Amino acid sequence: MDSDGDAMRIAALSCRSFYSLLMGSVSVLRWVQRAAEYGYGAAALADVNSMAGTVDLCRAAEQAGIRPLVGVEISTDRHRAILLAEDGRGYGNLCRITTARNLTADFDLIEQLRIDHRGVIGIGSDPALLKELADLLPRSHLFMGCRDPGEAESALTQGVEPIVWANMTWLVNEDIETAKVLTRIRELSAAGPGSGEEGGLHTLRRVEEIEDRFRSCPRALANADRLVERCSLALLGGKPILPRIVLTQGTNGDRELSKLCHLGLARKYSPVRHAVIQRLEHELATVQKNGFSDYFLVVHQIIDFARRSRIPVEVRGSAAGSLIAYVLGFTRVCPIENRLYFERFMNPGRTDCPDIDIDLCWRRRDEVIRFCYEHWGFERVAMVCNVNRYRLRSAIRDVGRALGLEPVQINQLAREGKIKRTSPLYRLAETLVDIPRHLGVHCGGIVVTPGPVCEIAPLERAHKGVVIMQYDKDAAEAVGLVKIDLLGNRALSTVNEAIQVIDPRRNGNGDLRFDPNDSKTADMLSAGDSLGVFQSESPGMRQLLRGLKVRSKRDLAIALSLIRPGPASGGMKNEFIERHVHRKPFQCLHPRIAGLLGDTYGIMLFQEDVMRIAVEVAGYTVADADRFRSEVSKKVSSSRVQAQYVDFVHRRAQQAGIDRQTAEAIWDEVLRFAAYSYCKAHATVYANIAWETAWLKAHYPAEFYCSLLNNHQGMYPLRVYVWDAKRHGVPVRGPHVNHSEMEWSLQSGAIRAGLNRVKELGGATARAILEQRRIRRFHDLEDLRRRVRFRRSELENLVHTGACDGLGPTRPAMLSGLRYALPSHEQPMLFEICPDRSVATLPDYDRVARLQAEIEVTGIPFGLHPASLLPMRHVPANRLREFLDRRIIVAGFVATARRARTSDNRVMGFVTLEDATGLIEVSFFPDKLSLYRTLCSCGGPVWVKGQVSEHLSSLSLDCSDAGRLA
Numbered sequence: 008m009d010s011d012g013d014a015m016r017i018a019a020l021s022c023r024s025f026y027s028l029l030m031g032s033v034s035v036l037r038w039v040q041r042a043a044e045y046g047y048g049a050a051a052l053a054d055v056n057s058m059a060g061t062v063d064l065c066r067a068a069e070q071a072g073i074r075p076l077v078g079v080e081i082s083t084d085r086h087r088a089i090l091l092a093e094d095g096r097g098y099g100n101l102c103r104i105t106t107a108r109n110l111t112a113d114f115d116l117i118e119q120l121r122i123d124h125r126g127v128i129g130i131g132s133d134p135a136l137l138k139e140l141a142d143l144l145p146r147s148h149l150f151m152g153c154r155d156p157g158e159a160e161s162a163l164t165q166g167v168e169p170i171v172w173a174n175m176t177w178l179v180n181e182d183i184e185t186a187k188v189l190t191r192i193r194e195l196s197a198a199g200p201g202s203g204e205e206g207g208l209h210t211l212r213r214v215e216e217i218e219d220r221f222r223s224c225p226r227a228l229a230n231a232d233r234l235v236e237r238c239s240l241a242l243l244g245g246k247p248i249l250p251r252i253v254l255t256q257g258t259n260g261d262r263e264l265s266k267l268c269h270l271g272l273a274r275k276y277s278p279v280r281h282a283v284i285q286r287l288e289h290e291l292a293t294v295q296k297n298g299f300s301d302y303f304l305v306v307h308q309i310i311d312f313a314r315r316s317r318i319p320v321e322v323r324g325s326a327a328g329s330l331i332a333y334v335l336g337f338t339r340v341c342p343i344e345n346r347l348y349f350e351r352f353m354n355p356g357r358t359d360c361p362d363i364d365i366d367l368c369w370r371r372r373d374e375v376i377r378f379c380y381e382h383w384g385f386e387r388v389a390m391v392c393n394v395n396r397y398r399l400r401s402a403i404r405d406v407g408r409a410l411g412l413e414p415v416q417i418n419q420l421a422r423e424g425k426i427k428r429t430s431p432l433y434r435l436a437e438t439l440v441d442i443p444r445h446l447g448v449h450c451g452g453i454v455v456t457p458g459p460v461c462e463i464a465p466l467e468r469a470h471k472g473v474v475i476m477q478y479d480k481d482a483a484e485a486v487g488l489v490k491i492d493l494l495g496n497r498a499l500s501t502v503n504e505a506i507q508v509i510d511p512r513r514n515g516n517g518d519l520r521f522d523p524n525d526s527k528t529a530d531m532l533s534a535g536d537s538l539g540v541f542q543s544e545s546p547g548m549r550q551l552l553r554g555l556k557v558r559s560k561r562d563l564a565i566a567l568s569l570i571r572p573g574p575a576s577g578g579m580k581n582e583f584i585e586r587h588v589h590r591k592p593f594q595c596l597h598p599r600i601a602g603l604l605g606d607t608y609g610i611m612l613f614q615e616d617v618m619r620i621a622v623e624v625a626g627y628t629v630a631d632a633d634r635f636r637s638e639v640s641k642k643v644s645s646s647r648v649q650a651q652y653v654d655f656v657h658r659r660a661q662q663a664g665i666d667r668q669t670a671e672a673i674w675d676e677v678l679r680f681a682a683y684s685y686c687k688a689h690a691t692v693y694a695n696i697a698w699e700t701a702w703l704k705a706h707y708p709a710e711f712y713c714s715l716l717n718n719h720q721g722m723y724p725l726r727v728y729v730w731d732a733k734r735h736g737v738p739v740r741g742p743h744v745n746h747s748e749m750e751w752s753l754q755s756g757a758i759r760a761g762l763n764r765v766k767e768l769g770g771a772t773a774r775a776i777l778e779q780r781r782i783r784r785f786h787d788l789e790d791l792r793r794r795v796r797f798r799r800s801e802l803e804n805l806v807h808t809g810a811c812d813g814l815g816p817t818r819p820a821m822l823s824g825l826r827y828a829l830p831s832h833e834q835p836m837l838f839e840i841c842p843d844r845s846v847a848t849l850p851d852y853d854r855v856a857r858l859q860a861e862i863e864v865t866g867i868p869f870g871l872h873p874a875s876l877l878p879m880r881h882v883p884a885n886r887l888r889e890f891l892d893r894r895i896i897v898a899g900f901v902a903t904a905r906r907a908r909t910s911d912n913r914v915m916g917f918v919t920l921e922d923a924t925g926l927i928e929v930s931f932f933p934d935k936l937s938l939y940r941t942l943c944s945c946g947g948p949v950w951v952k953g954q955v956s957e958h959l960s961s962l963s964l965d966c967s968d969a970g971r972l973a
Contacts, residue, residue, distance in 0.1 A: 016048025017231035018076055018238075019211060020130065020152065020172040021089050024052060025442045026060035027080075029193035032185035032442060033178055035060045038211070039067035039075075041178055046214035048235040051076035053089045056108050058101065058465040059394065059446065062482035065243050076238045079105050079465075086116045088140070089130040089152065089172070092240050097126025099462040109467035110474065117143065124148075128234070130172055132158075137167050150230060154209070159224040169227040170234070171217055173209040183208060185438045191409040247360040248463060248487040250383065250455040252304045260300035264331075265291055267307065271334030275341075283330070283343060290331050290349050297353070299360055302489060305383075305455055306363050307335050309491070312378045319368045319499040321692060325352040326363045328615075328688035337363070340691050347688045348615050354630035360489045368503060369495030369718070372451065376493055379453055389460040391452035391483055391490055392475040394443050401444070402436035448473050451494040452480050464488065497718040498541035502699045504714035508753055509707055521702045523560035528698065528705045532557045535961060538723070538731045538926075539704060539715045541697040542567055545722060546903075546919055546928050554584050554959025563701075564694035568612045568685035579680065583610050584959065596672050597665065599624045611680040613687035614640065620677065625659040625670075640681040648678075709737045713758045716751040723902045726867045727921055732758065734925065741861060741869040742810045744776055744791060745784050764865045765810060768801050788814040788821050792829055799825065808864035809857065817851035818860075872923035874899045877948055877972055884925035887962045890955045897927050897964060898950040898972060904943045909933065918942055920951065928963040929953065938969040948972040 022038040023031045035052060042050040050073060052064045058079050068075035078091040079101055092098040104119045104127075120127065120143050129144050130152045131137050140149050151162035152172030159169035177183050186208075212220075221228050252260055268287060276283055294300055313320040314336060322337040328347035332338050342349065353361055367375055380388045397405070400421045407417035410432060420426045426433050448469050454476070456463055464486065465477040476483060480490055522528075532540070533556050535549040543552065543563070548570050555566055565583070574580045585591040586608035595601040595609045603619050604610065611617060614636055621632035638651045652674060660670035703711040712732035719725050729739050738757035740746075742764055746754060750761040762773040775795045785791040788811055792802070805811050806821045815821035852860065858871045881898040882890055899922035906916050916931035916939030929951050931939035942949050949971055953964040 016046075016235050017171060017214060017217065017228060018049040018051055018074075018234045019045075019047040019175070020076075020170065020231060020234075021051040021053035021078060021080070021091075021175065022211070023080070023174065023176045024054055024060050024063075026057050026063075027055040028057065028443060028445060029189045030055055030186065031176060032182045032189060032438075033176070034441075035063035036067045037178060038175075039064065039071050039073065041211055043071035043073050045211060047073060048232070049074035049076050049238070051078050051089075051091060053078040053080040053091075055080050055082050056105060057467075057477055058105050059392075059443070059477040059482075061242065062478065062485045066485075069243075074235055074238065075240075075242075076234070077101065077240055077242065081105070081108055081116055083108070083114060083116065086136050087131070087133065088116065088136060091128040091130070091234075091238060093126045093128050093148070093238055094240055095126070097128070098240050098242065100124065100127050102463060102465045103459075103461050105465040105477075106461035106467070109465075120144070128238070130170060132172075134165060137165065141167065153221075153224075153227050156221055156224040156227075159221065159227040163226070168230055169224065170230040171221055171227045172231075175209045175211050177208060177210050181438060184435070185442075188406060188409055188435055188439070189442070192405045195408070243485050245487050246358075247299075247302075247489050248456060249298065249302050249360065249489060250305050250387070251457045252301045252308075260304055261291075261295045264294065264300045264303055264307075267304075268331055268334050271336065275334050286343070286349070287330050287334070290329060290353075293349070293353055293355050294331065296355060297358065297360070299353075302360055302363075303331060303335070306337065306365070306491060308382065309365065309375060309379065309493070310335070310337055312382075313365075313367060313375055316371070316374065318371045318375065319496075319503040321366045321496070321499060321696065323364045323366050323494075323692055324689045325361065325686050326688070327692045328352050332363075337365075338692060340688070340695055342688070345687070345691050346615075347691065348618055348629060348633075350629040350633045351615055351618060351636075351686065351688060354633050359484075362490055362492060364492040364494060366494050366496035366499055368500040369497050370500055372493055372495045376451075376453065379455065379493075383455050386459045386461070387456050389454055389456075389464070389466060390473055390475045391449040391454065391480050392469070392477060393447040393449050394479050395445050395447045397439040397442050397444050399436060399440055402439035403432065405444075406432055406436045406439065445470065446475060446477060448475055449480060451492045452483075452490045453493060454483060454488045454490055456488070496696075497720045498696050498700055500718040501539075501541075501711075501714045502696065502703065504717060505703050505707060505710045508710045508713065521560075521699050523698065524558070525702055525705070526558075528702045529558045529562075531705045532563065532701055537701065539711070539721060539728055540701045541699075542693050543697050543701070545570075546917065546926075550928075550959050550961035551580065553961050554588070556588050560694055560698040563698055564687075564690045565607070565612060567690045567694055567697070568687075571683055571685060574683060579610060581959075583608065583612075586610070596676065597624060597669055600673070611676070611684055613690065614681070614684045615687040617677055617681045617684060620673070621655075621659075624663065624665070624673065625655060626663045627659060636681065639678055640684060704735075708732070708735045709753055709756055709758065712737050712739075713751050713753045716758065717761075723919070723921075724866075727902050727926075729867050729869070730872060730921070730923065739869060741808060741865065741867075742805075743812065744805060744810050745780065745813070747810070749773055749777065760865065760867070760869070762810075764867070765801075765808060766804055766864045766866075767798075768804060769798070772797060772801055785814060788824065789829060790814075804864045807860045809860065817849055819849040819851065823849065873948065874922035877950075879950055879972060881922075881950065884920075884922050884927045886924075887927065887955055887964075891957060891962070892955060894952065894954050894967070895964070896950055896952045897929075898922065898948060899927065900948055901942055901945070902926060904939070906939075916940075916943075918951075920949070927951075928961070929966050929969075930963055931966045931969075935966050935969075938966060941971070942969055945971045 019042040024033055024035045024038060025031045039050050050068060052060050054060055061077050064075045076091050077098060078089055081088050081090060090101055092101050100123050107119050108114050117139050124144055128148045129140050130150045132152050137151055149167060150170035151167040153159040153162060153169045154173050162169035176186060218228060254263055272279055272287055294303060310320055322332055326332050327338040327340045328342050329349050329352050330342050333341055403421045404417055407420060446469060448471060466474055467477055469475045483490055532552045535553040537543040537549050537552055551566050551570055555562060557563055557566060569580045569583060586593055593609045603623055617636045618632040621627040621635045622629055627635060635651060638647055656670045656674050715728060732739050740757055740759050742760040742762055747759055747762045749763055752759050762768060779794045791814060802825060803822060806818055811821060854871055858868050858873060861868050877898050879898055882895045897920060899920040902919040902921040904918045906914050909915055913933040914936055915933060916936055918929045920927040920929060951964060951966050952968040953966040956963055956965055
């Protein structure tokens with residue numbers, strides 16, 4: 008122990024990280040780095056009933072050059088013990104025990120260890136618990152955690168091996184303060200004793216200090232030293248853990264996948280060209296070589312269920328570049344027709360299993376998730392978690408609660424930022440930023456495993472009651488689990504619902520013929536008229552559509568690639584428009600490139616273009632080309648980029664007969680564009696959906712807008728889409744008890760708002776209205792009140808917004824009449840007894856009162872746009888072109904706003920204003936940012952003064968002054 012050769016490399020036992028939710032305050036990385044710095048040979052992570060930090064531990068330990076000891080602190084009312092995984096079997100048992108602790112009401116640690124304790128090392132300090140554990144665990148797998156030599160001697164008298172241990176919770180003094188705040192937040196109390204562990208808080212000591220302290224008890228040190236070598240778990244870097252498909256006897260996953268693909272090939276292509284068959288066989292061979300056949304069959308069963316259930320479905324991302332995906336019906340995008348590389352998705356050299364992300368109708372996504380659980384079994388399916396971390400605003404809220412502030416004060420501090428950076432509250436909140444607060448449900452990631460999930464990953468119950476893994480998507484992938492994303496896509500729902508209205512006989516899976524070169528759709532998009540069009544309604548995208556003069560679905564895919572931040576900042580967007588629209592001459596760096604990029608005017612738009620250049624110009628294999636693309640397009644080390652440079656310029660290009668100067672130029676272009684190139688397969692899939700929504704808007708506007716309003720999740724408020732529909736000649740009417748359905752509906756060419764738009768109208772009441780109306784319409788307000796049971800506020804809002812117009816003389820008269828009871832004793836509402844007959848003569852609402860009522864109750868002005876009542880004289884949106892290069896005043900309501908950084912890292916603001924005639928884009932340069940903030944904080948009408956300018960065929964206003972309108 009004294010010589011360098013015999014120096015101990017003891018384990019740091021045990022560290023509690025911030026994955027002990029609302030208890031710990033130290034990150035896993037900080038623990039591991041400090042353990043390595045202090046001379047430890049390993050770091051043991053043991054969070055309270057949680058293994059969420061396991062992957063962080065393994066990665067950090069690898070970087071620090073020490074060994075990770077995967078563990079958990081199982082804490083109950085009766086027991087508290089540290090469990091460590093000695094090997095893979097022990098890890099599985101730790102996952103199972105942690106899961107049982109989190110999901111089982113009558114959890115018993117001893118019973119769980121009795122089921123299987125192989126590979127589990129136990130550490131405890133309670134003599135009673137140690138005695139129980141001694142009857143289960145071998146002597147070599149049970150230790151008493153000792154903080155000083157006295158405790159070590161006590162362990163020996165009890166017949167238990169001692170080991171150096173402390174419940175380490177902090178590294179610097181600030182960590183203690185943060186932990187106390189977290190404890191108060193956890194207890195939802197501004198006062199109280201806290202966690203009761205103040206006396207037991209410990210920090211990590213240097214190995215030399217520990218050796219000096221335990222010099223009189225070397226056995227405790229030796230046990231901590233041996234533990235480093237004993238725990239040999241290698242969790243990361245293994246083979247993917249793939250689901251297994253149960254098939255009939257005599258077949259296997261490879262043969263089943265091949266059979267399904269060839270059947271699908273015959274349906275998709277007639278006749279089938281030999282080259283297409285060759286590609287399919289190549290893809291199948293790659294999938295089979297990597298052992299992924301069962302994975303594809305799992306995805307096939309999910310998508311097949313969705314299609315059989317008439318649930319709109321589509322895969323996104325690079326998976327759409329696979330012919331297998333196309334012939335199995337995963338996607339409607341043909342990879343042959345669109346020249347998509349399978350190798351962008353998967354290649355023979357790739358050992359990890361790529362994700363297949365599935366978009367589904369958002370309304371019916373839960374049906375597909377339920378199918379997965381029921382089909383493969385609840386024990387073999389789990390949702391991936393999201394680690395929800397503190398951001399500054401949420402930290403301010405929770406710290407405010409912990410300090411006893413009133414909710415009104417907290418809201419002001421969090422929403423309006425009225426807090427000094429020097430205040431104690433702000434300082435405490437800053438220490439919480441990035442600390443995990445709770446685990447939530449991932450937006451759609453599930454895993455399907457060959458055996459029980461709880462033996463591969465720890466599980467717990469999220470706040471919504473859903474059972475989730477304690478691993479997020481990155482951690483799940485790191486341990487070998489293959490995530491399948493089942494994501495809600497409202498555009499699919501919009502297309503499906505519109506088709507159902509147009510022709511109820513269709514199944515909503517794209518049966519309509521959406522001409523990819525339809526001139527009416529192209530004219531609409533080229534005019535920037537793309538509100539409601541999938542992925543195409545942002546101000547920047549509408550400007551790009553105008554500038555690009557989109558004429559086809561292919562052009563739309565190009566626009567989806569060009570709109571990303573990289574092409575704009577690199578000048579590629581403007582250069583492409585110059586070449587595409589204005590026919591600016593260009594010259595490719597090499598004749599081979601001209602043949603590859605002629606369709607895109609010599610510009611690399613997509614990641615697949617980088618691969619094609621590597622293959623066709625420099626002679627790479629397609630698999631090598633995908634690795635090349637990955638290396639040059641991601642933030643990797645400079646040494647790896649340099650290695651690719653040498654390989655491309657000095658070896659591959661030279662062998663392909665390309666001179667050094669040209670090779671250097673090609674390399675520079677590849678490096679410049681690859682960093683922000685876009686996956687062509689993904690762009691093609693999304694352009695397909697976007698074109699469908701645009702086609703429907705152009706040809707069936709009423710059906711489109713009705714469906715869009717029912718599936719709204721755009722970047723603008725709902726009122727903007729209502730008025731866009733009206734500007735397209737589609738009447739939109741407010742809710743009415745005799746006409747409305749629950750949601751928006753199409754009635755005689757007009758869209759009628761649903762009853763669900765009425766504020767405070769309960770679902771049960773709305774359903775009762777619809778049920779009674781199926782029997783017969785309501786002929787007056789008394790009839791409505793007799794047949795439907797209302798709360799007073801529900802009926803008042805219906806009358807106030809006009810949903811009862813025609814059932815009484817005027818709205819004021821009907822509202823006044825609600826004070827009185829009906830003649831029948833069966834009426835459940837108890838009002839005054841005698842009606843006042845004079846109320847029938849009360850005058851009805853004028854147009855301003857009607858507008859106010861509509862906004863108050865539904866949030867939408869149906870009859871009159873409020874901008875038409877503004878007192879200030881202003882230029883409407885539809886007349887901006889008349890004032891090009893002139894200074895004018897515009898007015899309206901903020902529809903959306905965003906900020907962006909300039910090339911010199913200053914902040915600009917962009918606001919979209921809405922008036923009755925359309926939208927106006929306003930730019931706020933850095934020196935006008937205070938005006939931007941003023942407008943964004945205003946919920947009412949605003950005015951802007953500025954000069955009208957034009958860029959890429961789009962008009963905007965450069966703000967010089969702005970303010971609120973009273």
